[in-house]
Amino acid sequence: xxxxxxxxxxxxxxxxxxxxxxxxxxxxxxxxxxxxxxxxxxxxxxxxxxxxxxxxxxxxxxxxxxxxxxxxxxxxxxxxxxxxxxxxxxxxxxxxxxxxxxxxxxxxxxxxxxxxxxxxxxxxxxxxxxxxxxxxxxxxxxxxxxxxxxxxxxxxxxxxxxxxxxxxxxxxxxxxxxxxxxxxxxxxxxxxxxxxxxxxxxxxxxxxxxxxxxxxxxxxxxxxxxxxxxxxxxxxxxxxxxxxxxxxxxxxxxxxxxxxxxxxxxxxxxxxxxxxxxxxxxxxxxxxxxxxxxxxxxxxxxxxxxxxxxxxxxxxxxxxxxxxxx
Amino acid sequence: xxxxxxxxxxxxxxxxxxxxxxxxxxxxxxxxxxxxxxxxxxxxxxxxxxxxxxxxxxxxxxxxxxxxxxxxxxxxxxxxxxxxxxxxxxxxxxxxxxxxxxxxxxxxxxxxxxxxxxxxxxxxxxxxxxxxxxxxxxxxxxxxxxxxxxxxxxxxxxxxxxxxxxxxxxxxxxxxxxxxxxxxxxxxxxxxxxxxxxxxxxxxxxxxxxxxxxxxxxxxxxxxxxxxxxxxxxxxxxxxxxxxxxxxxxxxxxxxxxxxxxxxxxxxxxxxxxxxxxxxxxxxxxxxxxxxxxxxxxxxxxxxxxxxxxx
Numbered sequence: 253x254x255x256x257x258x259x260x261x262x263x264x265x266x267x268x269x270x271x272x273x274x275x276x277x278x279x280x281x282x283x284x285x286x287x288x289x290x291x292x293x294x295x296x297x298x299x300x301x302x303x304x305x306x307x308x309x310x311x312x313x314x315x316x317x318x319x320x321x322x323x324x325x326x327x328x329x330x331x332x333x334x335x336x337x338x339x340x341x342x343x344x345x346x347x348x349x350x351x352x353x354x355x356x357x358x359x360x361x362x363x364x365x366x367x368x369x370x371x372x373x374x375x376x377x378x379x380x381x382x383x384x385x386x387x388x389x390x391x392x393x394x395x396x397x398x399x400x401x402x403x404x405x406x407x408x409x410x411x412x413x414x415x416x417x418x419x420x421x422x423x424x425x426x427x428x429x430x431x432x433x434x435x436x437x438x439x440x441x442x443x444x445x446x447x448x449x450x451x452x453x454x455x456x457x458x459x460x461x462x463x464x465x466x467x468x469x470x471x472x473x474x475x476x477x478x479x480x481x482x483x484x485x486x487x488x489x490x491x492x493x494x495x496x497x498x499x500x501x502x503x504x505x506x507x508x509x510x511x512x513x514x515x516x517x518x519x520x521x522x523x524x525x526x527x528x529x530x531x532x533x534x535x536x537x538x539x540x541x542x543x544x545x546x547x548x549x550x551x552x553x554x555x556x557x558x559x560x561x562x563x564x565x566x567x568x569x570x571x572x573x574x575x576x577x578x
Numbered sequence: 579x580x581x582x583x584x585x586x587x588x589x590x591x592x593x594x595x596x597x598x599x600x601x602x603x604x605x606x607x608x609x610x611x612x613x614x615x616x617x618x619x620x621x622x623x624x625x626x627x628x629x630x631x632x633x634x635x636x637x638x639x640x641x642x643x644x645x646x647x648x649x650x651x652x653x654x655x656x657x658x659x660x661x662x663x664x665x666x667x668x669x670x671x672x673x674x675x676x677x678x679x680x681x682x683x684x685x686x687x688x689x690x691x692x693x694x695x696x697x698x699x700x701x702x703x704x705x706x707x708x709x710x711x712x713x714x715x716x717x718x719x720x721x722x723x724x725x726x727x728x729x730x731x732x733x734x735x736x737x738x739x740x741x742x743x744x745x746x747x748x749x750x751x752x753x754x755x756x757x758x759x760x761x762x763x764x765x766x767x768x769x770x771x772x773x774x775x776x777x778x779x780x781x782x783x784x785x786x787x788x789x790x791x792x793x794x795x796x797x798x799x800x801x802x803x804x805x806x807x808x809x810x811x812x813x814x815x816x817x818x819x820x821x822x823x824x825x826x827x828x829x830x831x832x833x834x835x836x837x838x839x840x841x842x843x844x845x846x847x848x849x850x851x852x853x854x855x856x857x858x859x860x861x862x863x864x865x866x867x868x869x870x871x872x873x874x875x876x877x878x879x880x881x882x883x884x885x886x887x888x889x
Binding site for chain 1: 715
């Protein structure tokens with residue numbers, strides 16, 4: 253199983269499944285190719301958006317454009333799936349939306365990706381379907397956000413997306429994904445999955461704060477302490493993921509910010525965005541990737557592999573697994 | 579048991595003053611408080627017998643300022659007798675202060691405050707939903723969280739008002755048909771992942787006939803039939819439980835035989851719900867009292883601290 257080239261040609265597409273069954277398997281997860289590649293992917297995108305606004309002109313490839321159209325289409329499913337009323341958290345109308353997603357997503361990917369990638373769609377589609385919350389529990393959390401980024405990583409591994417797309421992946425695709433998720437969260441009142449309340453960064457997302465703090469590094473105008481006060485950046489929340497995320501919190505939460513978002517409140521005390529960004533990377537590992545309650549739901553197949561990293565290698569992120577030979 | 583006397587009595591009075599301002603106790607004081615409470619919990623039954631008048635409360639989830647509104651609405655102990663049906667901690671910003679205040683009240687007036695266990699009074703759940711992080715942040719170590727978890731293990735499971743109203747955090751279990759069976763549970767343990775004890779902490783009522791799998795992944799959904807069967811077998815007139823957010827604070831089901839009481843207003847700072855408590859003048863004569871979240875300007879802004887990841 254060490255030669256992924258054989259795996260890849262023999263089984264071009266494999267339905268991803270959960271592999272982390274109990275806490276003892278967390279070590280294997282951290283030593284896996286999937287973990288390593290995901291971590292490098294997040295960091296590479298982090299570097300790519302350093303100092304950039306969402307609206308800055310960046311190269312947009314035809315596939316990125318088509319992916320944006322696909323997300324618009326998925327968004328429009330919300331209009332077709334009305335709410336049904338809720339008892340506690342979670343509106344059962346979400347189940348209709350999710351069923352619609354499952355029904356349409358494969359065809360959407362076929363319409364989006366050129367023919368040469370169609371062999372991978374069955375595998376990639378599983379990550380897309382897992383990206384918007386859980387239809388049984390009616391919840392959404394950082395595990396679903398992670399699934400979407402795994403979906404993007406898959407697209408990079410098969411080279412549907414390339415290094416040149418890095419900026420657009422975050423500033424356009426991920427930003428569009430966030431808008432869609434927020435609409436879902438609000439419309440269907442999705443429960444924050446495994447939320448620590450105000451002891452976590454946010455009820456639903458993590459990466460807008462991680463990549464968003466990179467956007468603000470060396471930006472010059474807004475200091476971390478101003479980020480929690482909208483008066484300082486009115487109009488800029490569409491341009492920076494971090495500020496947009498805080499704006500959304502203020503839209504859905506009531507009560508004092510220091511209580512409902514105490515971690516963000518404390519982070520606003522950090523002097524420089526570079527320090528915030530470094531902290532976010534550490535915190536993403538500590539609170540998301542390395543947490544069993546989240547990791548147990550991660551799906552592994554051929555593209556996102558649970559196999560151990562063989563040895564330190566110089567493999568590129570934007571290569572097909574077929575090209576990864578030792 | 580009556581008011582504690584002498585030395586500890588003096589400490590308890592000092593703690594009562596301290597906690598009024600939403601302050602948590604020094605670690606050594608908290609440890610001493612835990613010792614007092616352990617002794618009290620040891621003496622209590624799995625299903626504590628209580629006599630009306632008594633006011634019952636649902637989930638609090640660390641909303642200290644809103645809990646003060648609860649006392650303003652329902653009256654302060656010892657004048658008002660209370661049963662709190664669990665979920666004191668997690669999610670809110672002031673779990674530690676909320677729990678400390680309840681424990682100090684319990685130490686001062688053990689016969690006037692009954693603290694039942696909820697599904698959040700557990701090691702596993704508090705590590706996921708915030709109380710562990712809060713203790714680490716406020717005390718810089720996990721000692722205090724460990725003391726609390728030890729106390730959680732000793733908390734009673736249910737209360738029985740005038741022999742006819744059962745109070746329990748979650749709901750019924752297919753494995754438990756009688757209150758006598760509840761009395762035989764070895765409660766001094768972490769809440770198990772399945773089985774009767776787990777179900778009592780995790781189950782929810784639903785508009786179904788019998789039983790169904792719970793979307794929570796623990797406990798069951800139970801319908802009207804097992805409820806009326808259980809009530810008949812145990813000669814109950816009402817089951818009170820908490821565990822589920824209710825927008826209106828209180829919700830009666832199953833022909834008024836079961837009631838959900840929710841006491842955390844504007845839950846998670848976003849739900850916009852009202853909170854309720856239910857005052858029993860007698861077992862059959864009860865009155866709902868509603869209250870809202872305390873406005874922002876009545877809360878004190880804490881100073882900023884640095885999260886370890888950002889040092």
